[in-house]
Amino acid sequence: MSERITEQLTQAGRQIEHDSFAIIDREAGPHGYTAEQWPLVRRMIHATADFEFNGLARFHPDAVQAGIDAILRGRPIVADVEMICVGLSKPRLAHFGIDTHQFISDEDVIASAKAENSTRAVQAMRKAHRLGLLTDGIVAIGNAPTALLEVKRLCETEGARPALVIGMPVGFVSAAESKAAIAALSDLPWIITEGRKGGSTLVVAAIHALLAEAEKARQAS
Structure with a gap:
């Protein structure tokens, strides 16, 4: 099953997904992304039907x-909200x-958060850092700008290194x-969407x- 684990589980589902990707490739036309970046942008467009991410990513x-x-390496994913954890394929x-x-x-x-008059998102990132989960892990923030700014601070002042x-x-x-603040960092790998x-x-x-690309890399090795 390994060859299918990062795709839809039925042939019909895989065909619909692949057809959708082909439509996106055709309608997007030329773009400035590398061959390794485009699969991520394409899947973002697929998830939203919004071609503006061809450029915003x-x-x-x-x-x-x-x-x-x-x-x-099986490193953890730390999210700012439960929705991300629920949305990822178990x-x-x-x-x-x-x-x-x-x-x-x-x-x-x-x-x-109440005691320090900050946000839950800030305190959640601090807790993740205390637990050692930010070290060499993937930080996934889709809702809270304060979480992203706190990750930047933790990297710059407290040794966090996702x-x-x-x-x-x-x-x-x-x-x-x-997002602009994170994108200003040259020594920390990041992926952002510009603007609101x-x-x-x-x-x-x-x-x-990324899971799909990792499986391709594993099978090619």
Whole structure:
């Protein structure tokens, strides 16, 4: 089953998905992404039917390979919200031995956010760092700009070193700014969507694309 684990489980489902990808390739036309970046952008378009992500998606030069390597090592995924963990395919994650984590609703996180007048998202990222989950893991942020800004702070001042940060928070307050801040880092692999657009659906799509590329790499080795 390994050759199918990162695809739809039925022939009909695979055919629909592959036909959709072919339509996207045709309608998108020429683009500026590399061969390793395009599968992620294509799956983001597939998840949203929004061709604006052909241009809004941006990549650190090392991002895709860093993500593939982290998946092949079975490193954890730390999300800002439960929606990302729920949206990811459990069989595909289990195939690589990957656990997902999110702490946004933990009682200690809520208590710390109230006591410090910060956000739950900030405290959740701090908890993930205390637990050692950010080290060489994949950080997946689709909702909370404050989580993305906190990850940047943890990297710059407290020694956090994720393998990859997928920063795609959606919204109007600090969403665009938080992504621009992460994209300014040259020594941390990142994938972002520019501007206000983003969301958990996009993060899930990007990770599913990375899982598929990791399986290709595993079978080619």
